[in-house]
Amino acid sequence: MAGTTRGRRRKAIIVGGGIGGLATAVAFHRRGWQVEVLERAPAFTEAGAGLSIQPNGLRALDALGLGDRLRADGPADPPAGIRGSHGDWLIRNDVDGLKRRFGPWATVHRAALVALLRAAVPPEALRPGVDVRGVRPDGTVHHGGGASAADLVVGADGVHSVTRRSLWPELPGPRYVGYTTWRLIAPPQLVEGSAETWGRGERFGHVPMPDGRVYCYAMANAPAGSRIGLAELRERFARWHAPIPALLASADEKTVLQHDTYELPKLPAYVRGNVAVLGDAAHAMTPNLGQGACQALEDAVTLAHAVDTLGVRAGLAAYDGARRPRTQLIVRRSRQAGAAAHWTSTPLTTLRDALLPRLPNALFARSLTPAYDWRL
Numbered sequence: 001m002a003g004t005t006r007g008r009r010r011k012a013i014i015v016g017g018g019i020g021g022l023a024t025a026v027a028f029h030r031r032g033w034q035v036e037v038l039e040r041a042p043a044f045t046e047a048g049a050g051l052s053i054q055p056n057g058l059r060a061l062d063a064l065g066l067g068d069r070l071r072a073d074g075p076a077d078p079p080a081g082i083r084g085s086h087g088d089w090l091i092r093n094d095v096d097g098l099k100r101r102f103g104p105w106a107t108v109h110r111a112a113l114v115a116l117l118r119a120a121v122p123p124e125a126l127r128p129g130v131d132v133r134g135v136r137p138d139g140t141v142h143h144g145g146g147a148s149a150a151d152l153v154v155g156a157d158g159v160h161s162v163t164r165r166s167l168w169p170e171l172p173g174p175r176y177v178g179y180t181t182w183r184l185i186a187p188p189q190l191v192e193g194s195a196e197t198w199g200r201g202e203r204f205g206h207v208p209m210p211d212g213r214v215y216c217y218a219m220a221n222a223p224a225g226s227r228i229g230l231a232e233l234r235e236r237f238a239r240w241h242a243p244i245p246a247l248l249a250s251a252d253e254k255t256v257l258q259h260d261t262y263e264l265p266k267l268p269a270y271v272r273g274n275v276a277v278l279g280d281a282a283h284a285m286t287p288n289l290g291q292g293a294c295q296a297l298e299d300a301v302t303l304a305h306a307v308d309t310l311g312v313r314a315g316l317a318a319y320d321g322a323r324r325p326r327t328q329l330i331v332r333r334s335r336q337a338g339a340a341a342h343w344t345s346t347p348l349t350t351l352r353d354a355l356l357p358r359l360p361n362a363l364f365a366r367s368l369t370p371a372y373d374w375r376l
């Protein structure tokens with residue numbers, strides 16, 4: 001029977017109960033494994049911001065039996081493109097063509113996706129308030145409550161992963177990419193699809209949510225650790241095209257989240273002994289392609305499929321072989337996709353704004369194909 005070895009039910013301990021960790025728990029639970037999710041926070045939830053789930057992420061959710069829920073609750077169009085700060089289109093996506101070619105998109109509140117995943121895990125498997133301090137390659141996990149062991153340990157503990165640091169203490173940690181990011185939810189209002197706008201060293205994006213609210217994000221070059229509030233954001237974007245000033249004017253300071261943006265240098269492996277890392281713990285990337293959570297979902301279903309089918313050691317090797325090249329390619333593409341938005345020189349940004357509208361649409365669609373075209 002799947003999930004058992006010599007009649008004993010196999011067990012996976014998952015460190016971290018974010019989107020990647022909960023998806024991993026669902027994937028193994030569906031295959032008959034006993035799962036335990038150790039989460040340092042006092043509850044399994046996520047702070048308030050939106051999330052785009054792209055066609056590949058939806059297909060990964062299909063493997064968990066949850067894709068159709070998101071397609072029904074949060075159907076969305078692909079992004080309409082990229083505009084200049086006066087509203088002129090620099091890149092205009094063929095929205096219908098993208099949908100025909102790759103399938104639907106969805107937009108969801110992060111907390112709603114976490115709730116959907118959490119509900120698919122048995123409640124007794126969820127252990128909030130457990131801070132993991134170290135993980136050994138043999139599958140032993142040290143935490144505030146003592147130590148636990150399992151056939152498989154999965155480090156899904158995010159960009160500053162303790163699991164990763166335990167397994168590869170010699171490797172460099174995440175690198176600040178030079179820009180900080182704000183996320184906020186504006187109250188319900190009419191906006192025309194989702195789009196991103198580029199200025200000089202800063203940009204703004206908005207995505208309508210299924211309930212009429214608008215998920216907004218902004219990024220700006222800044223030293224790590226700078227703290228900039230809503231009043232300054234309104235000032236920065238006051239002369240940009242509609243609806244940007246109105247979205248910021250209607251926002252409530254309480255909904256604004258600011259985080260510096262980090263990227264993880266390439267890891268030489270995603271597995272060691274009986275342990276795997278996935279999601280941001282393995283390949284934290286810039287948010288430029290909106291692929292971080294989608295890749296974590298792909299990781300989760302691939303890992304469960306490989307380990308359940310091939311056994312722990314061979315399955316982990318297969319997972320590493322399937323996921324490392326793909327995710328490291330997407331990390332690179334994501335970095336490149338946002339680079340030109342953060343140029344600050346006037347001659348360079350003028351050239352950028354003149355050249356981008358002349359490039360053929362097909363070029364952009366082709367550059368997105370590796371991300372969207374995934375199947376388990």
Ligand SMILES: Cc1cc2nc3c(=O)[nH]c(=O)nc-3n(C[C@H](O)[C@H](O)[C@H](O)COP(=O)(O)OP(=O)(O)OC[C@H]3O[C@@H](n4cnc5c(N)ncnc54)[C@H](O)[C@@H]3O)c2cc1C
Pocket residue numbers: 015016017018019020021038039040041050051052053057130131132133156157158159161162181182183217259278279280281287290291292293294295296
């Ligand atoms: C501005 C922005 C916009 C984005 N937009 C998108 C988008 O539209 N689409 C998309 O697909 N992706 C997007 N992403 C990326 C996405 O948010 C992340 O890639 C994704 O949330 C990673 O999930 P994760 O589960 O790997 O890590 P996390 O969400 O970081 O979860 C890690 C969990 O582990 C817990 N933890 C950490 N350390 C310990 C410990 N020692 N012991 C126990 N628990 C621990 C944490 O509390 C947390 O709950 C965006 C990212 C940013 C910054």
